[in-house]
Amino acid sequence: MTAIPIETGLLLAGVLFMLGLISVMIRRNVIFMLISVEIMLNAAGLAFIVAGSHWAQPDGQIMFIFILTMAAAEVSVGLALILQIYHQLKTLNSDAANFMKG
Amino acid sequence: MGELLWLIPALPFAGALLLVLFGNRISRALVSAIGVGSVGIAAAITLALGIEFLSTRPDFIRQEVWQWFDVAGFSPAIAFHLDALSMVFIFVITFVGFLIHIYSTEYMAKDQDYARFFACMNLFVGSMLMLVMADNLLLLYLGWEGVGLCSYLLIGFWYKEPANGYAARKAFIITRVGDTAMAIGLFMLFQHFGTLHIQSISTEAAQVWSVGNETAMIIALLLLGGAVGKSGQLPLQTWLPDAMAGPTPVSALIHAATMVTAGVYLIARMHVIFALSPVAMTAVAVIGAVTLLIAGFAALTQYDLKRVLAYSTISQIGYMFLALGVGAWSAGVFHFMIHGFFKALLFLCAGAIILALHHEQDMRRMGGLRQKLPVVFYTFLIGAASLAAFPLVSAGFYSKDQILWLQLAGENGNIWLYLAGLLGAFITSIYTFRMVFLTFYGEEKTHVGHKPTMAITMPLIILGILSFAGGFIELPHNFGHVVLFSDFLAPVLPAVQVVEGLTQYEWMLQLLAAVVSLGGIFIAYLFYYKKPELVESIHRSETAMAIHRFWYSGWGFDQLYDTLFVRPYVYLSKLNKSDFIDSVYTFLARITQGLHQLFSTTQTGVMRNYVAGIVVGAIMILTISLLL
Numbered sequence: 001m002t003a004i005p006i007e008t009g010l011l012l013a014g015v016l017f018m019l020g021l022i023s024v025m026i027r028r029n030v031i032f033m034l035i036s037v038e039i040m041l042n043a044a045g046l047a048f049i050v051a052g053s054h055w056a057q058p059d060g061q062i063m064f065i066f067i068l069t070m071a072a073a074e075v076s077v078g079l080a081l082i083l084q085i086y087h088q089l090k091t092l093n094s095d096a097a098n099f100m101k102g
Numbered sequence: 103m104g105e106l107l108w109l110i111p112a113l114p115f116a117g118a119l120l121l122v123l124f125g126n127r128i129s130r131a132l133v134s135a136i137g138v139g140s141v142g143i144a145a146a147i148t149l150a151l152g153i154e155f156l157s158t159r160p161d162f163i164r165q166e167v168w169q170w171f172d173v174a175g176f177s178p179a180i181a182f183h184l185d186a187l188s189m190v191f192i193f194v195i196t197f198v199g200f201l202i203h204i205y206s207t208e209y210m211a212k213d214q215d216y217a218r219f220f221a222c223m224n225l226f227v228g229s230m231l232m233l234v235m236a237d238n239l240l241l242l243y244l245g246w247e248g249v250g251l252c253s254y255l256l257i258g259f260w261y262k263e264p265a266n267g268y269a270a271r272k273a274f275i276i277t278r279v280g281d282t283a284m285a286i287g288l289f290m291l292f293q294h295f296g297t298l299h300i301q302s303i304s305t306e307a308a309q310v311w312s313v314g315n316e317t318a319m320i321i322a323l324l325l326l327g328g329a330v331g332k333s334g335q336l337p338l339q340t341w342l343p344d345a346m347a348g349p350t351p352v353s354a355l356i357h358a359a360t361m362v363t364a365g366v367y368l369i370a371r372m373h374v375i376f377a378l379s380p381v382a383m384t385a386v387a388v389i390g391a392v393t394l395l396i397a398g399f400a401a402l403t404q405y406d407l408k409r410v411l412a413y414s415t416i417s418q419i420g421y422m423f424l425a426l427g428v429g430a431w432s433a434g435v436f437h438f439m440i441h442g443f444f445k446a447l448l449f450l451c452a453g454a455i456i457l458a459l460h461h462e463q464d465m466r467r468m469g470g471l472r473q474k475l476p477v478v479f480y481t482f483l484i485g486a487a488s489l490a491a492f493p494l495v496s497a498g499f500y501s502k503d504q505i506l507w508l509q510l511a512g513e514n515g516n517i518w519l520y521l522a523g524l525l526g527a528f529i530t531s532i533y534t535f536r537m538v539f540l541t542f543y544g545e546e547k548t549h550v551g552h553k554p555t556m557a558i559t560m561p562l563i564i565l566g567i568l569s570f571a572g573g574f575i576e577l578p579h580n581f582g583h584v585v586l587f588s589d590f591l592a593p594v595l596p597a598v599q600v601v602e603g604l605t606q607y608e609w610m611l612q613l614l615a616a617v618v619s620l621g622g623i624f625i626a627y628l629f630y631y632k633k634p635e636l637v638e639s640i641h642r643s644e645t646a647m648a649i650h651r652f653w654y655s656g657w658g659f660d661q662l663y664d665t666l667f668v669r670p671y672v673y674l675s676k677l678n679k680s681d682f683i684d685s686v687y688t689f690l691a692r693i694t695q696g697l698h699q700l701f702s703t704t705q706t707g708v709m710r711n712y713v714a715g716i717v718v719g720a721i722m723i724l725t726i727s728l729l730l
Contacts, residue, residue, distance in 0.1 A: 024713050033709070098707030 009050030017043035030085060030094045034078045041071045106147050107165040107182045110192060111235060113140045113147075114228035118221050125217025137220030138203040141227050145196035155189055161593050164237060178298060183237035187594045190435055191234040191367055194442040198359045199227045201561035205450050206351040208557035209457060213349075219259065223355070226252035230360050234367055239288050239298040242368075246284070246332070249361045250277050256352040257345045269347040276341040280331015284368075287324030290317070291375075304374040311378050322375050322382030326389075329365030334416045335423060336393040340659045342416055343400075346408040350453030353408060358415050358445040363438050366422045370431050373595060377429065383514065387427020391522035394420025396657050398529035402536070403653040406463045407452050410537055413656075414489060415445055417526060421505055424523055428515055430508040431595035432588040436576055437501040439587075444488035444498055444569035447562060451482040454558050455541060459548045465537065470546035477559045479542050481566040486538050488569040490531035490623060493616035497573030502527060503615050504578065507608060513599040524618055531622025539630035580608050 020040035027033050045064040052060015082092070089096050117140030125133060155163070162185035170178045184192070203223060210219050229248025236242035258270030288298065294310075294317065295303050311318045329335070334342035345357045356362070369376060369386060376382050394417045401413035418441045425434035456463055458475060472479045488498035506527070509520035554562075576587040588597060629636050640646045652658060704715075 021713075021717060025710055025717065028710070094709050097709070101705060101707030 004050075006050055006054040009054075010047060013043045013047035013050060016040075016046065028093050028095055030082045030092045033094060034075065034082065037078070038071060038075065041067055041074075105165060106151065107163060107184055107235070108167050110144045110147055110151075110196070111182070111228050111231035113144045114224045114231065116140060118224035118228060121217050121221035121224065125221055128217075130211075130216055133217045133220055134207045137224055138200070138207060140224055141196060141200045141203050144227070144231070145200040148192050148196045151184070152189060152193060155184070155186075156590075161185065166237075170240070175296065176292070176298075178238045178240040180241060181237040182235040183300070184235060185594050186591045187367075187370055187435065188234045190439055190591070192231060194439055195227060195230050195234065195360050198442055198446045198565070199223075199230075199355055201564055202351050202355045202359075202446060202450065205354075205453070205558055205561045206349075208555060209351050209453055210349060215259070219256075219349070222252055222255045222259070223352075226256070226356060226361070230364070233364055237300060239291065239300060239303075242300075242371075243285070243288060246328070246364060246368075247281065249356070249364065250274065250281065250332075253277075253345070253356050253361055256356060257348040259348050259352065263347075266347040269341075269344040273341040273345045276338050277331045280328045280338055282327075283324045283331070284328025287321050287328065290321050290324065294321075300371060304372075307374050307378060313378055314380060315378055318375055319379040319381050322372075322379040323385060325368060325372055325375065326382060326386060329368045330389060331365075332368075333362050333365030333419045333423070335365065335389050335419060336396060337659070339393060339397065339416050340656065340663060343409050343412040343656060346406070346412050350408065350449060350456060353412070354446045354449030354453065357412065358449050359442040362415060362419060363422070363442070366419065366426065366434060366438050369423075369426045370435055370595060373426075373431055376426075377596075380514075383427050383429065385427075386423050387514075387516070387519055390420045390423025390425075390427055391519050391526075392420075393417070394424065394526040395522055395529070398526050398533065399653050400656045401533040402529060403650050405465050407455065407465050407468070407537065407541065408449070408463055410465075410533060411445070411448055411452060414448075414530065414533065415441075417530065418445065418489070421502060421523065421526070424519060425505040425508065428508060428512045428519070428598065429596075430505065430512055430598040432591040432597065433501070433504045433508055435591060435595070436587050437505055440488065440497045440501040440569065440572050443565055443572055444485045447481060447485035447565035447569050448489065450558070450562055450565065451478050451485060454478045454554045454562070457552050457558075458550045458554065460551050462548050465540040467547050468541045469544035470542070471550070472542040474546070474550045475554065477562060478554065481562040482542070483538065484566040484570050486534045488573075490534040491527055491615065491619045492531075492623070493612075493619060495570070497569050497571070499615075499619070500573035500576060500578070503612055504576065506615055507578070507611055508598055508600075510611065511600045511604045511608070513601060515601070524614070527615060528618045528622045531619045532626050535623045535626035536630050539626060543631055578608065578612065579605075581612070 017040050020036045020038075020043060023036040024033050024040070027036060045067045048060040048063040048067070050060070052058065052063075085094075085097055086092055117136050120136050121133060151163075162183055164181060164183050166179045166181040168180050170180050203220075206219065206223065210216055213219060226249055229245045229252060231245075233242055233245030233249060236245060254270050254274040257273050258267045260266050261270075291303060292298055295306055297303065307318065331338045342357060342362065346353055348357070376386065397413045397416035397420060401410050401417065404410045404413060418437070422434045422437050422441070425431075425437060454475065455468065455471060455478060458471075458478075459468065462468065484496070488496040490496075491499040491502040493499050506520060506523045509515045509523055510517065575584060577584040579585075641650075655661065
């Protein structure tokens with residue numbers, strides 16, 4: 001099995017990150033925004049894995065486990081917030097939650 | 103006994119403090135007990151000290167309570183200095199003050215701010231005592247401003263009436279003009295002597311400066327400015343008639359017997375400086391002479407009982423200045439003491455009348471009170487006789503006669519000053535008995551409501567006795583020759599040198615003074631009792647009425663100051679209402695506020711915008727780090 005070149009892996013990670021970022025910016029639905037954030041996190045995790053495998057170091061995988069843990073925590077908090085938003089506003093449109101304006 | 107000295111001012115201060123803190127929570131009886139008691143005990147201590155002072159005759163008793171502060175060699179002490187001069191003043195302040203406090207318990211009985219009244223009165227007595235007992239000029243100045251503050255508080259005591267507040271502010275601001283001059287004088291004294299200790303200044307000034315020294319003249323004139331403001335002399339006299347807006351006991355205590363004579367005290371206390379400057383002495387005498395005439399004429403035309411007395415106070419202080427101006431120090435202080443008795447008496451009588459007539463002050467609506475208020479009538483008569491210098495039996499005759507005699511016989515005397523004083527005495531007896539006839543004779547015009555009781559009549563009787571008998575401690579040398587008072591003051595105030603060869607004519611001048619006084623009384627009798635139609639014939643004359651209006655307005659000084667100072671000032675302040683210097687700062691504030699509004703529009707509350715903001719920021723930072 002030939003090793004995947006690092007450039008390809010990082011390119012994939014970068015594309016995934018940009019996809020996540022753009023959809024965070026253009027999506028209005030809060031659930032989709034949360035999913036996009038997850039994509040961005042996984043893109044970052046992918047970059048770590050690629051780098052770790054390139055230098056044959058375990059650090060990249062350790063970092064990924066960290067990110068995974070953090071993502072789990074983040075999702076639980078984020079979902080709780082989304083439930084609250086839906087409960088209060090009867091919508092998942094994030095633009096409706098603009099009470100902090102000005 | 104000397105170590106009790108500090109208690110004399112401390113007791114009234116303690117009374118004021120107690121009344122300020124707890125006055126609203128304790129009963130009226132307790133308020134009276136604290137208010138009257140503190141001054142009463144101070145008076146008792148004064149009496150004990152006075153007896154000891156008279157028997158041992160020390161030059162002075164000094165008590166240092168503590169060091170006020172000590173900065174760069176300037177270390178004024180809170181120290182009290184009791185000599186013959188301050189003894190006289192303390193005696194008048196505590197005794198007359200005590201009697202007026204007793205009187206006030208009835209006069210103010212129905213007032214809802216009973217405790218506030220006594221708190222202010224006690225504070226006043228304390229400050230006034232500090233003024234006359236101070237051993238350095240800084241402490242004196244503290245007392246000086248303290249009495250000014252109390253005067254303000256008590257003139258505006260009934261503050262719900264806007265006119266009273268106006269009168270209070272007027273009194274405060276006008277006296278401030280004099281006080282500023284005095285403060286500059288004190289600065290100059292400190293610059294020259296490096297101390298404000300009165301005794302050291304007096305000793306050093308006499309050694310350092312010769313007579314006619316310019317610095318001494320400037321300092322004396324500046325101190326005179328302070329005295330003129332406080333004592334209601336020309337040109338700062340306009341506040342005193344308006345000060346009658348306060349309750350009558352206040353007028354009696356502050357604006358007749360004690361505070362307004364602080365100027366007399368200051369000049370007598372600093373007499374060494376004044377004696378070094380003939381110009382300042384002449385200024386004192388001339389101011390006194392002009393003031394006593396102007397105020398006398400103004401008093402002739404007033405209808406408000408208290409305003410007559412106010413102008414008469416200005417006029418009588420004019421006499422004291424006249425005496426001080428020719429170096430007759432003890433004559434001036436003697437007249438101060440006698441005036442303190444009879445003017446307090448007259449004001450308290452006026453208060454009793456005003457209370458009896460439901461706060462009616464206009465003499466045209468009084469009359470026929472002789473039978474209704476006999477005690478008030480007889481005591482008022484004694485006071486009036488004293489004010490009009492009724493010959494031989496009134497105290498005022500002896501004190502005023504001494505001043506007039508020294509105008510002519512003193513080494514600095516002047517025939518014009520004498521004539522002014524004599525004319526003033528004539529006018530004084532006219533307006534005094536005009537008051538008596540208008541108020542007590544004729545028909546009754548207003549019903550008598552409140553009959554005075556013990557608390558009012560007792561102070562009247564005591565003051566009546568004092569204004570009758572007080573004169574006998576100093577009799578002219580061709581008539582009894584009693585010099586108890588001037589002997590008492592001799593260690594502090596030098597005696598005036600009498601020109602040789604005039605002494606044999608003294609009886610002629612006394613006769614003249616007596617004739618003038620009786621003549622004035624006769625004219626008042628003729629015009630206001632026997633033939634009232636004479637007054638009406640005067641009122642029909644156009645020129646006489648013009649003069650009458652002119653005098654009634656106090657010689658137009660109020661209008662003059664209004665056009666010269668008040669209106670230009672109000673105009674300027676209106677011009678600059680928006681304060682153009684302030685606009686710089688307003689501009690700064692506007693810019694800040696504009697920027698704030700600009701940035702607050704970026705806070706849209708939409709999460710996607712914030713994400714975009716973070717992305718843009720991250721891109722910018724990345725770009726910069728890549729480029730550099």
